[in-house]
Structure formats: structure tokens, C-alpha cells
Amino acid sequence: MVERRPVMTVVQHLVLILGAALFVFPIYLAFVASTHTGVEVSRGLPLFPGDQLVTNYGTVLSDGIASAGAPPLGLMLFNSTVMSLAIAIGKIAISLLSAFAIVYFRFPFRILAFWTIFITLMLPVEVRILPTYEVVAGLGMLNSYAGLSIPLIASATATFLFRQFFMTVPDELTDAARIDGAGPLKFFRDILVPLSRTNLAALFVILFLYGWNQYLWPLLVTTDESYYTIVMGIQRMANVGEQQPVWNLVMATAILALLPPVVVILSMQRLFVRGLIEVEK
Amino acid sequence: MRTKTVTFRHLWLPYLLLAPQLLITAVFFLWPASQAIYYSVLQEDPFGLTTQFVGLENFRRLLADPLYLESFLTTVVFSVLVAGLSMGIALVLAIMADRVIRTALLYRTLLIWPYAVAPAVAGVLWFFLFNPTVGVAAYALDALGHDWNHYVDGTDAMALIVIAAAWRQVSYNFLFFLAGLQAMPRSLTEAAAIDGAGPLKRFLTIQLPLLSPTVFFLMVVNIVYAFFETFGIVHATTAGGPGNDTVILVYKVWRDAFEGLNLGSSAAQSVILIVIVVALTAIQFRTLERRVEY
Numbered sequence: 001m002v003e004r005r006p007v008m009t010v011v012q013h014l015v016l017i018l019g020a021a022l023f024v025f026p027i028y029l030a031f032v033a034s035t036h037t038g039v040e041v042s043r044g045l046p047l048f049p050g051d052q053l054v055t056n057y058g059t060v061l062s063d064g065i066a067s068a069g070a071p072p073l074g075l076m077l078f079n080s081t082v083m084s085l086a087i088a089i090g091k092i093a094i095s096l097l098s099a100f101a102i103v104y105f106r107f108p109f110r111i112l113a114f115w116t117i118f119i120t121l122m123l124p125v126e127v128r129i130l131p132t133y134e135v136v137a138g139l140g141m142l143n144s145y146a147g148l149s150i151p152l153i154a155s156a157t158a159t160f161l162f163r164q165f166f167m168t169v170p171d172e173l174t175d176a177a178r179i180d181g182a183g184p185l186k187f188f189r190d191i192l193v194p195l196s197r198t199n200l201a202a203l204f205v206i207l208f209l210y211g212w213n214q215y216l217w218p219l220l221v222t223t224d225e226s227y228y229t230i231v232m233g234i235q236r237m238a239n240v241g242e243q244q245p246v247w248n249l250v251m252a253t254a255i256l257a258l259l260p261p262v263v264v265i266l267s268m269q270r271l272f273v274r275g276l277i278e279v280e281k
Numbered sequence: 282m283r284t285k286t287v288t289f290r291h292l293w294l295p296y297l298l299l300a301p302q303l304l305i306t307a308v309f310f311l312w313p314a315s316q317a318i319y320y321s322v323l324q325e326d327p328f329g330l331t332t333q334f335v336g337l338e339n340f341r342r343l344l345a346d347p348l349y350l351e352s353f354l355t356t357v358v359f360s361v362l363v364a365g366l367s368m369g370i371a372l373v374l375a376i377m378a379d380r381v382i383r384t385a386l387l388y389r390t391l392l393i394w395p396y397a398v399a400p401a402v403a404g405v406l407w408f409f410l411f412n413p414t415v416g417v418a419a420y421a422l423d424a425l426g427h428d429w430n431h432y433v434d435g436t437d438a439m440a441l442i443v444i445a446a447a448w449r450q451v452s453y454n455f456l457f458f459l460a461g462l463q464a465m466p467r468s469l470t471e472a473a474a475i476d477g478a479g480p481l482k483r484f485l486t487i488q489l490p491l492l493s494p495t496v497f498f499l500m501v502v503n504i505v506y507a508f509f510e511t512f513g514i515v516h517a518t519t520a521g522g523p524g525n526d527t528v529i530l531v532y533k534v535w536r537d538a539f540e541g542l543n544l545g546s547s548a549a550q551s552v553i554l555i556v557i558v559v560a561l562t563a564i565q566f567r568t569l570e571r572r573v574e575y
Contacts, residue, residue, distance in 0.1 A: 005480070008380070008480060009380075009381070012377040012380055012381055013377075013381065013384075015373065015374070015377045016374060016377050016378060016381070016388045019370070019373075019374045019377075019388075019392065020388065020391040020392060023391065023392060023394075023395050023448070023451075023452075024391070026406045026407060026410055026448070027406070029409075029410060029417055030406050030409065033409065041415060042414070042415050044415070044420075045415065045417055093301075094301040094302045094305070095302065097298040097299070097301065097302070098298060098299045098301075098302040098303075100298055101294075101295040101296075101298035101299045102299075103285055104285060104288055104289050105288055105289055105290075105291060105294070105295035106288050107295045107296070110295075113299050113303060116303060116306055116307075116311070117302060117303070117306060119306075119310070119311070120306050120310050121562055122555065122558045122559050122562050123310045123311075123314050123555065123558070124509050124558065126509045126510075126512060126531045126534070126554065127314075127317075127509070127531075127534075127551050127554040127555045127558060128310075128313040128314050128316075128317050128551055128555075129534055129535055129538055129539075129547075129551065130317070130320075130538040130539075130544070130547055130548065130551070131312075131313035131314070131316035131317050131320070131548075131551075132309060132313040134313070134316070135308060135309060135312060135313055135316075136309075139308075150305065150309075151305070151308075151309040153305060154302060154305040154306045154309065154310060155302075159302065166285075167285070171285060171286055171287040174285070174287045175287055178287075178289075183289075184289040184291060184294060185294075187289075209396075209397055212399070213397075213398075213399035213400070213401075215399060215400065215401045215512065215513035215516070215517075216512050216513065216516075216535070219516070231399040231401055231402060231513070232401070232513075234401065234402060234405055234517065235401060235405075235513075235516060235517035238405045238408060238409075238517055238518070239516075239517055239518065239520060244414065244415075247409060247412075247415055250405065250409070251409060254402050254405050254406055254409075257399065257402050258397065258398045258399070258402050261397035261398070261399075262394045262397045262398065264397065265393065265394050265396065265397040266390065266394055269389075269390060269393070272393075273389075273393070273456060273460075276453070276456060277456070277457070277460060
């Protein structure tokens, strides 16, 4: 702080507390709704949690919301986990390899390869919905974990991030490794990858989030309910046309859908902030 | 492009290393994108039996279609509101958090987690709060004299998706504003304080100008977010309604392809979106270059 202004300090804390409250408020109410019976919620939301927590969460986890045609949440949570892990690990793996090739080798078409990867930045799923769907359908990958994850694992940002990092690795290390008789793969495995550990972890947090929060893609490639992910499945329960959704169960679903990524962010806050700012650089 | 001075020599290894990335890029990115361009100049007969080359007819029809132009306008209004609202709130919070050094980290923890909430889930949360029959926010607005109903009122529906989209994005903007503010040399504001400049004057004449690259960068990022990443919010809550009042461009591409089954038109819309992304990415990279110069 530059100078002492007690009034300003109080105002600051008030604004910040108000801001934080604004953020927590919707989640708190969702949690409250998820601990009451449907009748209680529709009569007007109570301000404090009720006693239906175990019943409601038990119901959605094992049975789902039958009237909305959604599968049990346990299965959807599992699908989301598989999909986000596959996307995060896949993206990191293929990006590490391609960044290594681009930085540590000189070969014909290197620049072309770089620009090809770069172009993916400009082609998000949202702009090529139908033809991508057709490709996946043609390959027989609809309703499969491969279809949910593989088409999303090309990554320009991750490749650039690793390229940037590799450029800062001192050449002396490469020289020393070569003098000691290490080939490129040994150098990659024993020196480069261990050095990239922090970047790797930071990126993992960001990419896990990215995978977990996918919506349009699972909507396109899954018609079989047993492959629904939770973020995409919640729509089947909330958007029931003219009827009123079963709010207490929908909110229990919402809480379960947001809990894993929120826990990841909060427990790895430092890595997350670092990753976010690095990725955008 | 810069390279290492020390490199390995190998005839085929680099190609092998690049193969997975390039293969996925070619199959799932380049090929579909070229298909979109190809379909955009074709027209199918109503039964999907024959196609014929129609040149730019699909684009001409699209740009003459009041529904498409309306959707364009909706998207622009939506993006400007989301970017403005989320950046405004984030900036105020970041300035406040920047001044309270000791507890800044605590507030950061409290403020960043909405970013982890998927857009669709954020949409459903606010959908519940604003539900005309059970929602707390709708009830409060009723008490204030506004009869909120996003099922019939287009403005209310737009407000709902703007709030849901902005709520989540404030966290992201807050992090970048806070990082920007904390990277500024304290000596500047201290010198100004000694010269008698109050907090508001210091902010307007020192911090805001120094923050302008961050502001510009975030503006582009937020507009990209509002254009392309908010499909889930619309699809999971208003489904474009009431009428077509919340049909943003990405939602329209999806609906025309999968529900309207209008291949040519949907492909032409995809091509227009690609042009928009390319333009936004180019702007983003230019700002990055400028940011380095600072």
C-alpha cells in the first residue's frame, strides 16, 4: 500500500468481500437446493441446507433422473474423468514430441510442419461442426472414448509452450549429453522431460479443465447414453421444455459436475495461475 | 524461426515424432475445414440425392437472410456485454485486491474458482436462480417491480446468458488484471503519491495507461470466448429462445446442420466463422507483439 487511508482500506475489503460473495452465492443456493426435497424447493427456496443431502445425491449417483432420460451420474462422472484424462495426457504427449522435433532437429518441411500445427489454433470445433462429425462417424468412432478424446488432442498452444521452454534450455546440456554418447531419444527422456516437469504439471491442470468442460463435442459424438459426460448430460435434465425440471436433483448434478475441476484449481492454484498465464504468452 | 545451434541429426526420427500431431491435425482439422469450404459452394436437393455447384449462392442467400443478420447482431450485442461486464467487474476487484497486499492471495483464491465451472453448468446455475417460478433472483426482481420471465421475454433471456457467461469469465480477467497491476513498479505510484496524487488520479494517469495492453489483450480473448465458447450456455438454458432472441452464431450453425439439415447454409456459416476466428487471432498476435515492446 502506498499510503495509510483507513477509510479506503475498509472500502476495499467491503468491495472484495461483496465480490467474493457474489461468486459464492449461486453455488451456495445450488447446494441448498440440492439438500431439500423437490416439493420444498418448488415452494420457495429455503436459505439453509436441508436434510435430504444423502438421499438426493444417492439418487442421482445411482439412478440418474429417470424422467429426463439421463443415465446414472456415477457413469457420467466416470466418462468425464476418462475423457479429460485422455485429452490432457494425449495433448501433452503429442505436443512434447512435436516440440522436441521442431526445436532439436533441422529437416526439410520443418517450417511447414510448424505452420500446420499453428493453423489448428484458428479452427476450433465450433467452426467445423458438421464435417468433423462426418469424419468421426466415417471412422466408426461415434459413441466411444476414442471418439470423445482423440479428435481434440491436437494442440498448438501446448506445442508452442514446450517449444518456448525448450528454447531456454541451455545448449551446453545437449552438448554434454552428446559427448557422453546419448542419442536424441535418451536426451529427451532423461534430460528434457524431467526439466519440463513444472511446465508439464501446470499445463496438465489447464488441459484437464479444458477436457472436463467440453460440451459441444460430447453432444455431437455421443447418442448412446452410456457415453454421456456429466457437463453435457446436465442439459438433458435442465432443459425439459415446458415442464419444470426436478430442481433439487438438477442442482445436485450441477454440484457434482463442478466439484472435480474446482477442487483441481483450488488445490493446485499456483500451478493453475502459472499455466494460464504461460499458455496465453 | 529461431532454432537451436546444437541440433541432432537423424533422417526419419523428426518425422516420426511429429506424426501423431500432424495426423490428428490433418484428419480432424484440415480435412473437415476443407470439406466445410467445399460444401459451402454446393447445394443439395431436398432429398439429399444430388448436389450441384452453386458458387457463392449460399453466401449470397445467407447475407440476405434476416434471420442470419439478426443472429449476427445478437452475437455482437452478447459479446460486447459479456466482455464489458466481466472486464469491468474484474478490473474493480483487481484494483482492490492489488492494494491489500497481505490478503491478496486469499481473495484470489475466493475469486478464481468460477473459472473451473463449465459454461454449460454456469448457465444451468443461473437458469435456476432466475427461474420465474422457483428462482431466488427472479423473486427478488419481482419484489423490485420487474416481472422477470426469460421464457417469454427476449431481453430477460439475453440478460440471463450474459450474466452466466460473464460470471465465469470475471475470474480469468481478474487474474490477468491482478498480474498486470502487480508487475508495475511500485516506485511510480509512490512518487505520484508523494506529489499529492490521490488513488483515483494515480489509477487514471499511471496504472490504467500501463495496463492498456492487458486491457486490449483481454478484450480480444473475451470476444473470442463469447463468440465460440458459450454454445453450452445457450444450448443448456434458453435453446435460442424465446423466438430467436438468443440464437448466437455458433448455435445457429449447429441448429441448421443437425436440426435444419441445411448442409450448404451451415457450411457457408462455418466458413464465415473461420474468417472471423482468423481475423481475431491475427489481432491477438499483433497485440502480443506490441505487449513485448512495452
